[in-house]
Amino acid sequence: MKSLQERGYDWEELKRSKAWEDRDRYLDVFVDSDSRMYRDITQSQKILINFEGALILSFVSFSYSESEVDDEDDAVVASEEEESVVEDIVYISPTPSGNVYFAEHFDDVSQFNKKWILSEAKKDDIDDDIAKYDGKWEVEAPMKNGLNGDLGLVLKSKAKHAAISARLDRPFKFNVKPLVVQYEVNLQEGQECGGAYIKLLSQGKQTADLRQFHDKTPYTIMFGPDKCGNDHKLHFIFRHKNPLNGTITEKHCKKPKDRLEEPFKDKLPHLYRLVISSDNTFTVSLDHKVVNEGSLLEDFTPPVNPPAEIDDPEDKKPADWDEREKIPDPEAQKPEDWDEDAPVTIPDPDATIPENWLEDEPEMISDPNAEKPDDWDSDMDGDWEAPLIPNPRCEGADGCGPWKPPHINNPEHKGKWRAPLIDNPNYKGKWKPRRIANPDFFEDKEPYKMTDIAAVGLELWSMSNMxxxxxIIITDDPSVADAWAAETFDLKRKKLDKDGESLFSRLVNYTNEQPWLWAVYVIVIGLPIVLILAFCFHCIEKEEQRRAAEAKKTDAVTPDDEVLQEEVAKPTKSKSQLEVQEVVEEGAGDVNEEEADNEEANKDEVASADAGDAPSSPKKRTSRKE
Structure with missing residues (x-):
């Protein structure tokens, strides 16, 4: 091991450092309380540990002082930010700015009652007692973790049809600007089965009276979460108008790649946003994170534009069309020695009856101790027979009764013969009907231009309430929706993060602001762990060496010897041999006592001297019997 001078360190400077004064406290982390184990550490290792402690303490002191001097302004700013976080988050009902078609924060109950209309319609084709839209709606504060003064529209009932809607300030027309729809949902009791989506109702005669809003009211877009069982969905459906015949078809967006289970069970507010651009692209976001995106022309089922060609429905497959690629060889013949009737298994011809098999003894015998019941009626119950019991004579035998050899696989068994397959000379391939031009073909290159939107509605049935x-906001500018979310949803998440922030998370956040602290953590925490592990392995190795040395210089029984004595049979000894063994063990004990009194520096010398005296000890000492 290199000395400190060889490593380039000043010994005198190290001894004058403050860390050197605290070396005993630092060594307590690494050195066991057993003084014997501490003596196993070499002097150079003690110096190394003391130096590492000094290095760590000096680095921490330097880092702290440097940060305190150089980042004084940052510390002031950080303290001001910390004071602002401690204060309660203030919520003010947002006022939308920019080009907005609809905005609703539900904080003003009187305005809500003027704007929103409950449905009075009934669903078709179902019983009257469940056809009504009698679900209950209330404007109230969240059940927990709400902002002071913030209210929302709550569906209070479950297992009931509920519908409510409000007209836009002005219809949204799909011209050039994008459509941006954004709203929050909080499934306060989780969700078992049901939806929390919104419908953007189409402009027209059927939406003139919102009191008749029901499940078949025409809509342009349906967007939002839906769940039943293990099927978690985030719907984006738009209704496309056929330019040829005017028919309407629903187009369903592809599913997001990521699973969206958390919003249905965490009982927290979540922000949903849909953006449809004039270039026929769309994005779906959840809590400001894009979870789905694509093209209106390519990522919907069924596709917007039908295929240019279709299969001819009048075309039929010819009767002589052969689609078989392989056929049995017509010239193949079954071999003469092929026995289709051979059994799968046969009795083993090499098996022999065991010697202890009692063929004349039945496996079961009548119970000799059984007696016919007193109420047994032979006319009604038949002749009485004693119940059977296992034959006691068969208990020690290999078996009783007739012996049969075990079965083995029959080497002659081949099964039913089949002719090998060959290529079909008449194979014509898989038949397909011929293709013809699609009479209903059209090409809509701008599916973005959907039906104008006149109102927004909630038409739901759910097995969960609350x-x-x-x-809710509808605009044509994503920045307007961002500002709206910053004054509403972002404040809620900030409050949730503040309420749930632990000491550890605060430490992590502060460390992220001061990245140099990660290096301090690695050195202060990681380096001692490495040194502790190295020291422990060193102590274990020293202990094993010490035990091995003691085992060589003493005849006393060690734990390994005890195990060997249990596994190996002990030889018989005469009385004189036992007396000699007793004398040898007493001599060995004296040797151990003498070794314990000697200094550790002379262990090898004393060990060699004692090992030479041990065989002569029976001559110097006599047993108690003698």
Missing amino acids: ILFDN
Whole structure:
């Protein structure tokens, strides 16, 4: 091991450092309380440990002083930020700015009652007692973790049809600007089965009276979460109008790649956003993170544009069309020695009856101790027979009764013969109907231009209640939606993070602001762990060497010897041999006592001297019997 001078360190400077004064406290981390184990550490190792402690303490002191001097302004700013976080988060009902078609924060109950309309319609084709939209809606604060003064629209009932809607300030027309739809949902009781989506109702005669809003009211877009069982969905459906015949078809967006289970069970507010651009692209975001995106032309089922060609529905496969690639060889013949009737298994011809098999003894015998019941009626019950019991004579035998050899696989068994397959000379391939031009073909290159939107509605059926909707906004500018979220949803998440922040998370956040602290943690925590492990392995190795040395210079029984004595049979000894053994063990004990009194520096010399005296000890000492 290199000395400190060889490593380039000043010994006198090290001894004058403050860390050197605290070396005993630092060594307590690494050195066991057993003084014998501490003596096993060499002097150079003690110096190394003391120096490492000095290095760590000096680095921490330097880092702290440097940060305190150089980052004084940053510390002032950080303290001001910390004071602001401690204060309660203030919520003020947001006022939308920019080009907004609809905005609702539900904080003003009187305005809500003027704007929103409950449905009075009934669903078709179902019983009257469940056809009504009689679900209960209330404007109230969240059940927990709400901001002071923040209210939302809550679906209070479950297993009931509920519908409510409000008209936009002005219809949204799909011209050039994007459509941005954003709203919050909090499944305060989780979700078993049901939806929390919104419908953007199409402009037209059927949406003129929102009191008749029901499940078949035309909509342009349906967007939002939905769940039943293990099927978690984030819907984006738009209704496309066929330019040829005017028929309407629902187009369903592809599923997101990531699973979206957490919003259905964490009982926290979540922010949903849909953006549809004039270039026929879309993005779906959850809590400001894009979870789905794509093209209106390519990522919907069924596709917007039908295929240019289709299979001819009038075309039929010819009767002589052979689709078989392989056929049995017509010229193949079954071999003469092929026995299709040979059994799968046969009795083993080499098996012999065991010697202890009692063929004349039955396996079961009548119970000799059984007696016919007194109420036994032979006319009604038949002749009485004693119950059977296992034959006691068969208990020690290999078996009783007739012996049969075991079965083995029959080497002659081949099964049913089949002719080998060959290529079909008449194979024509898989038949397909011919393709013809699609009479219903059209090409809509701008599916973005959907039906104008006149209103927003919630038409739901859910097996969970207390579903809270909040902060709905429809605009054509994503920055307007960002500002709206910053004044609403972002404050809620900030409050949740503040309420759930632990000491550890605060430490991590502060460390992220001061990245140099990670290096301090690695050195202060990681380096001592490495040194402790190295020291422990060193002590274990020293202990094994010490035990091995003691085993060589003493005849006393060690734990390994005890195990060997249990496994190996002990030889018989005469009385005189036992007396000699007793004298030898007493001599060995004296040797051990003498070794314990000697200094550790002379262990090898004393060990060699004692090892030479041990065989002569029976001559110097006599047994108690003698």
